[in-house]
Amino acid sequence: xxxxxxxxxxxxxxxxxxxxxxxxxxxxxxxxxxxxxxxxxxxxxxxxxxxxxxxxxxxxxxxxxxxxxxxxxxxxxxxxxxxxxxxxxxxxxxxxxxxxxxxxxxxxxxxxxxxxxxxxxxxxxxxxxxxxxxxxxxxxxxxxxxxxxxxxxxxxxxxxxxxxxxxxxxxxxxxxxxxxxxxxxxxxxxxxxxxxxxxxxxxxxxxxxxxxxxxxxxxxxxxxxxxxxxxxxxxxxxxxxxxxxxxxxxxxxxxxxxxxxxxxxxxxxxxxxxxxxxxxxxxxxxxxxxxxxxxxxxxxxxxxxxxxxxxxx
Numbered sequence: 033x034x035x036x037x038x039x040x041x042x043x044x045x046x047x048x049x050x051x052x053x054x055x056x057x058x059x060x061x062x063x064x065x066x067x068x069x070x071x072x073x074x075x076x077x078x079x080x081x082x083x084x085x086x087x088x089x090x091x092x093x094x095x096x097x098x099x100x101x102x103x104x105x106x107x108x109x110x111x112x113x114x115x116x117x118x119x120x121x122x123x124x125x126x127x128x129x130x131x132x133x134x135x136x137x138x139x140x141x142x143x144x145x146x147x148x149x150x151x152x153x154x155x156x157x158x159x160x161x162x163x164x165x166x167x168x169x170x171x172x173x174x175x176x177x178x179x180x181x182x183x184x185x186x187x188x189x190x191x192x193x194x195x196x197x198x199x200x201x202x203x204x205x206x207x208x209x210x211x212x213x214x215x216x217x218x219x220x221x222x223x224x225x226x227x228x229x230x231x232x233x234x235x236x237x238x239x240x241x242x243x244x245x246x247x248x249x250x251x252x253x254x255x256x257x258x259x260x261x262x263x264x265x266x267x268x269x270x271x272x273x274x275x276x277x278x279x280x281x282x283x284x285x286x287x288x289x290x291x292x293x294x295x296x297x298x299x300x301x302x303x304x305x306x307x308x309x310x311x312x313x314x315x316x317x318x319x320x321x322x323x324x325x326x327x328x329x330x331x332x333x334x335x336x337x338x339x340x341x342x343x344x345x
Contacts, residue, residue, distance in 0.1 A: 120178050121148045129185040131218070132167040138183060141165055150175050166211030192223040192238075194231040207232035227256035237262055237279075244283045246290055247272075261306075271302040271314075278308070285311070 122144055127135060139145070141161045142153075155173045162171040167187045174182040191205040193213050200213035202222070209231070213219065225234040234254055241264070242248045253265035262279070264272040274282050282305040289295045289311070295303060304312035 120150045122150050122153070122179055122181055124180040125183060126180065127183045127185065129187065130167075131187055132216075133165055133185055133187060137165055138162065138185075142181075150177060150179060150181070153181075190219060190222060192225045192231070192234055193219065194234075195224060195226045196228065203231045203234075205235045207234070223251075224253040225256070226253055227259075229259045230254065230256035240279060241283065244287055246287050247283060247296075250296060266296060268296075270296060270300055273302060273304045273306055275306045275308075281308075282306075 125135065125138065125144075127133075127138055130138075141164065142158050143161075153175065155175060158173050159171050162168050162173070162183070162185065168185055169188045170186045172184040176182050188204055188208075188210050190202050190210060192203055194201050194203045194207075194209070202210040202213050202219060203225070204210060223234070223238055225231055233256065237254060241251060241254070247264070250266045250268075251264050252267050255263040255265060255271075257263055261276040262274050264274065266272065272286065285305060286295070286303065289303075290297075295313070299316050299318060300313055301316045302314040304314070
């Protein structure tokens with residue numbers, strides 16, 4: 033730092049003619065008092081108290097302890113405890129926008145069992161903690177002093193239940209997993225997607241089926257088969273096998289057969305629409321037993337008729 037230069041007036045008495053000003057170096061104002069103190073200290077004009085050495089050592093030790101407590105986290109705990117006892121402990125939480133997220137979920141996510149001081153709580157960290165909950169898409173947190181948290185949650189939109197093996201999860205429309213499925217009546221009406229890849233591709237397929245008004249209300253599950261094609265499981269347990277390509281055409285055929293023959297109301301285990309030139313019907317076990325009994329009775333009756341005709345001859 034450079035010293036300032038100033039023009040000082042010389043004393044009127046004894047000043048030579050033509051030299052009433054001289055140049056002098058002036059320290060910055062910030063340094064003047066320390067320089068004067070050290071000058072007096074070196075010249076012996078300042079008397080150091082006898083206990084100054086002890087006070088200085090205590091200050092150094094105290095600073096070291098404070099620094100160590102900050103690094104070790106004890107300082108924050110002390111502030112937490114002190115401010116909570118002074119009346120800033122969180123005693124009220126107001127939550128809005130939550131349907132599947134409980135107050136207990138929020139309480140645990142914010143760690144309020146350990147951290148109860150409103151002053152020491154970081155709103156940004158708290159918001160990030162809430163967004164880690166399965167159903168929370170975004171959250172807003174406001175600290176209302178002295179002891180209240182105002183929380184507004186925007187939950188994710190559940191689109192379907194996805195089954196892989198025995199595991200059931202709730203997914204969004206793009207297939208993103210929200211969390212595990214619990215027996216909740218609010219989720220009972222969601223479509224059921226089954227199989228690998230069903231969650232990611234289910235939205236478009238469900239939209240396609242929805243355009244067929246006679247079929248869509250009867251569907252209880254959309255089953256992805258071999259990551260190539262779909263089956264439909266109806267409300268009566270019937271399975272509709274769809275082709276890999278030409279799904280709309282196959283569903284149109286099913287619509288016509290339902291209108292003409294009521295095939296979806298028959299005692300059938302399944303209808304195979306994978307072939308363009310034919311439709312294959314699979315009977316239920318009861319239907320097979322009835323059919324076998326009918327065939328057996330018809331065969332027996334035919335034999336008796338032939339036998340009766342032979343006896344006449």
